[in-house]
Amino acid sequence: MxxxxxxxxxxxxxVMSVTATSADEGTPHPPREKWSFAGIFGRFDQAQLQRGFxxxxxxxxxxxxxxxxxxxxxxxxxxxxxSTGQVKELASQYKVKEQNxxxxxxxxxxxxxxxxxxxxxxxxxxxxxxxxxxxxDFSVLAKAxxxxxxxxxxxxxxxxxxxxxxxxxxxxxxxxxxxxxPPGGKEIPSGTYYxxxxxxxxxAMPKPISDGQVTYAKNDKGEPVVPETVDQYSKxxxxxxxxxxxxxxxxxxxxxxxxILFLLVLSGLLYxxxxxxxxxxxxxxxxxxxxxxKTY
Amino acid sequence: MFLATGAGLAVGAGALAWxxxxxxxxxxxxxxxxxxxxxxxxxxxxGQIVNVFWxxxxxxxxxxxxxxxxxxxxxxxxxxxxxQADSARVKQGHAKWLVVYxxxxxxxxxxxxxxxxxxxxxxxxxGSLYDTSGRVxxxxxPTNLPIPPYVFESDSKxxxxxEGGKAVA
Amino acid sequence: xxxxxxxxxxKSALAKWFESRxxxxxxxxxxxxxxxxxxxLNYFWTFxxxxxxxxxxxxxxxxxxxxxxxxxxxxxxxxxEHIMRDVNYGWLLRYMHANGxxxxxxxxxxxxxxxxxxxxxxxxxxxxYILGVIIYLLMMATAFLGYTLPWGQMSFWGATVITNIxxxxxxxGDTIQSLLWGGYSVGNPTxxxxxxxxxxxxxxxxGVVVLHVWALHVTGQNxxxxxxxxxxxxxxxxxxxxxxxxxxxxxxxxxxxxYWIFYQPNYLGHADNYVPANPAVTPAHIVPExxxxxxxxILRAVPDKLGGVILMFSAVLILALAPWLDxxxxxxxxxxxxxxxxxxxxxxxxxxxxxxxxxxxxxxxVLAARICTAYYFLHxxxxxxxxxxxxxxxxxxxxxxxxVTGPGKQxxxxxxxxxxxxxxxxxx
Numbered sequence: 001m002x003x004x005x006x007x008x009x010x011x012x013x014x015v016m017s018v019t020a021t022s023a024d025e026g027t028p029h030p031p032r033e034k035w036s037f038a039g040i041f042g043r044f045d046q047a048q049l050q051r052g053f054x055x056x057x058x059x060x061x062x063x064x065x066x067x068x069x070x071x072x073x074x075x076x077x078x079x080x081x082x083s084t085g086q087v088k089e090l091a092s093q094y095k096v097k098e099q100n101x102x103x104x105x106x107x108x109x110x111x112x113x114x115x116x117x118x119x120x121x122x123x124x125x126x127x128x129x130x131x132x133x134x135x136x137d138f139s140v141l142a143k144a145x146x147x148x149x150x151x152x153x154x155x156x157x158x159x160x161x162x163x164x165x166x167x168x169x170x171x172x173x174x175x176x177x178x179x180x181x182p183p184g185g186k187e188i189p190s191g192t193y194y195x196x197x198x199x200x201x202x203x204a205m206p207k208p209i210s211d212g213q214v215t216y217a218k219n220d221k222g223e224p225v226v227p228e229t230v231d232q233y234s235k236x237x238x239x240x241x242x243x244x245x246x247x248x249x250x251x252x253x254x255x256x257x258x259x260i261l262f263l264l265v266l267s268g269l270l271y272x273x274x275x276x277x278x279x280x281x282x283x284x285x286x287x288x289x290x291x292x293x294k295t296y
Numbered sequence: 297m298f299l300a301t302g303a304g305l306a307v308g309a310g311a312l313a314w315x316x317x318x319x320x321x322x323x324x325x326x327x328x329x330x331x332x333x334x335x336x337x338x339x340x341x342x343g344q345i346v347n348v349f350w351x352x353x354x355x356x357x358x359x360x361x362x363x364x365x366x367x368x369x370x371x372x373x374x375x376x377x378x379x380q381a382d383s384a385r386v387k388q389g390h391a392k393w394l395v396v397y398x399x400x401x402x403x404x405x406x407x408x409x410x411x412x413x414x415x416x417x418x419x420x421x422x423g424s425l426y427d428t429s430g431r432v433x434x435x436x437x438p439t440n441l442p443i444p445p446y447v448f449e450s451d452s453k454x455x456x457x458x459e460g461g462k463a464v465a
Numbered sequence: 466x467x468x469x470x471x472x473x474x475x476k477s478a479l480a481k482w483f484e485s486r487x488x489x490x491x492x493x494x495x496x497x498x499x500x501x502x503x504x505x506l507n508y509f510w511t512f513x514x515x516x517x518x519x520x521x522x523x524x525x526x527x528x529x530x531x532x533x534x535x536x537x538x539x540x541x542x543x544x545x546e547h548i549m550r551d552v553n554y555g556w557l558l559r560y561m562h563a564n565g566x567x568x569x570x571x572x573x574x575x576x577x578x579x580x581x582x583x584x585x586x587x588x589x590x591x592x593x594y595i596l597g598v599i600i601y602l603l604m605m606a607t608a609f610l611g612y613t614l615p616w617g618q619m620s621f622w623g624a625t626v627i628t629n630i631x632x633x634x635x636x637x638g639d640t641i642q643s644l645l646w647g648g649y650s651v652g653n654p655t656x657x658x659x660x661x662x663x664x665x666x667x668x669x670x671x672g673v674v675v676l677h678v679w680a681l682h683v684t685g686q687n688x689x690x691x692x693x694x695x696x697x698x699x700x701x702x703x704x705x706x707x708x709x710x711x712x713x714x715x716x717x718x719x720x721x722x723x724y725w726i727f728y729q730p731n732y733l734g735h736a737d738n739y740v741p742a743n744p745a746v747t748p749a750h751i752v753p754e755x756x757x758x759x760x761x762x763i764l765r766a767v768p769d770k771l772g773g774v775i776l777m778f779s780a781v782l783i784l785a786l787a788p789w790l791d792x793x794x795x796x797x798x799x800x801x802x803x804x805x806x807x808x809x810x811x812x813x814x815x816x817x818x819x820x821x822x823x824x825x826x827x828x829x830x831v832l833a834a835r836i837c838t839a840y841y842f843l844h845x846x847x848x849x850x851x852x853x854x855x856x857x858x859x860x861x862x863x864x865x866x867x868x869v870t871g872p873g874k875q876x877x878x879x880x881x882x883x884x885x886x887x888x889x890x891x892x893x
Contacts, residue, residue: 144739256727263720270713351649405747
């Protein structure tokens, strides 16, 4: 009787082996980085989010909008932890349009409640200024990018403690570090750049950042806290994007721990009560009319 | 008498259902926005594919090179999944202009231009390939990219959504 | 709701007055308190209760989300992000609802395979079982409609692909498609009506669930031995025995559910759905949600569009024929040594089909999908009728009690009359 079981197993194995051959498409997987916000106890590193915001503000924001993020978010719990004063000051550096009483467009300084202003007035303008393809908005980009981990890793990724859900940030970090000369000195179409981690390798975004481009704040002794390298910049900005995409992540993980512990304790109690009740199962049960089932 | 009453009830129920069904059909504003669309061909360079939207549907307007036209017209009918001559897919005297709906006939994805073995389009979803006449050359797509109704107003201008001198419904 | 004797006796004058006008309490009592439950049920039988809990969870979170959601093509995506960012606990409601859909399907698949393993579809439970298939179909429709609402890329293209499937239906396909779209393609009117229907269908599901439970209370529950209750010794009262077991199992299931909500909220979704819908750009792979993948694999296994569509719908509808395709007189696979092997093969085939549904339809994948699709149908059309005819089932136990205590033994009662635990008068 084991034949069918063997048959089923070999079917499964045959199908799996088919994929092993076609999985490789020439785009390497982004290297896996260590993120402070990964895992069940993961928390954002405030200093890192602040640095990431600095990179976004000084470099990325000239092309990439972040239209779902409000200035006030920067001072909200679970985020980069700027003070409300800093946020007010920061917002006032930007101008937003509104209408005056005469119905004319006028500019006023942004307030904490305003969204990050976009670098282009609309998507068509963004596309026209960038070779026909608008740079993607950053608001939820960390959740909108991923890569396939394949079998069996995708199963492992779902599990507690060994799980993994930082594909998006790994990809963003890898992409920023993935600019290379095309292999074999191949010609590539103008307006495209070779990137190891981009699907198809030809990306419309030129290498956006280089070592030393952003000057981070120094510590009390005037020494740099972290290196000013592309690797560090891209880690910081990816972490910032992870927060922007999921601003309540820390609240979620903290609440989750309590909820799951509560449910486990409750199920323990219920199991005990269930045992107790079922221990009483004895003879004829009161109030039943089993003859109704006899024909079945 | 019973029959007449029954028939009356059925007619009444049908009449009552009709407005509910009809209200789900495209509304007046949608239909109005679906009026014929003029496309100026002068800015489209040779070899270029331009995307236009008409009635929410993507349409490719392709200025085919001479080589592409030649290749498309020399294909044997026997090699085609959905046999159709290239000449039947363009307007007479305007062989270099190909106007086709831009959604794969399999499940509606947008094929990518200048790709695939036949250099027409290649669908990223399920791998259907189209040639430079928008004809399907490899499945799973069952039919060629359909041709929207259009007329040449002049050599450099087409009007999509018009056929035989009047707008399509 | 049930034909069982009503053991509820109203005590107070008010209860008597009410009961003589609407015997509601008596109905609830006979259905959920004194209702006889086979005493040998295992934990697979708790999934009915878990499913009801999931249905309630989905309806409640859905109603609350609808208070903040804006079903217009221009604002849908941003309103979902508004829920995620600004609404108090909005992220919790949305992740509960999105992952709840997946958990609903996890539970329904356990429930369906349990029914198939233990022969719960067989006489006299055919109607009960077919109502279940209808609920499953309604669930699929609801899940599909709901997935379009965030109006991301997968929402839009999923809706496009599925509505194009309907266009393959001869004669009326185009009309149905146009009535669903309310335009010339998937667009704002489509989103509006999908939201309306997504709100409606769960209440239709609730209605069919009531019929499903009603039918269950007419025929009584099947059980792992697949033999009927023969005496009161074979059964326990629904309350407290089944109730406490169901509550315990539901809480364990909710702990599992909570893990997804809090720690893997996007694992079961698609990254592409965080990109706003764009009719001019197709995502690289259009893949439905995991619970549709086996059917998607069947759709794509056929090179012909209409053929694929017919086969995909047949794959669901054939489930409804199981009561008549299975010729065996024994219900439970525990006593069907040969069919049991085929049952597990069928489970593996369904899982492999699901996995193939997520893969691009090329080369070996297509071949594998065709082999699995062939087995899927042969299992119903060939294996079920033939194995039932030729198989020699194992000897069935004499009674349900025997399967619990061993043959011939008497219950070593704990000395407490069980009736006390199920005493009706103190409840209700």
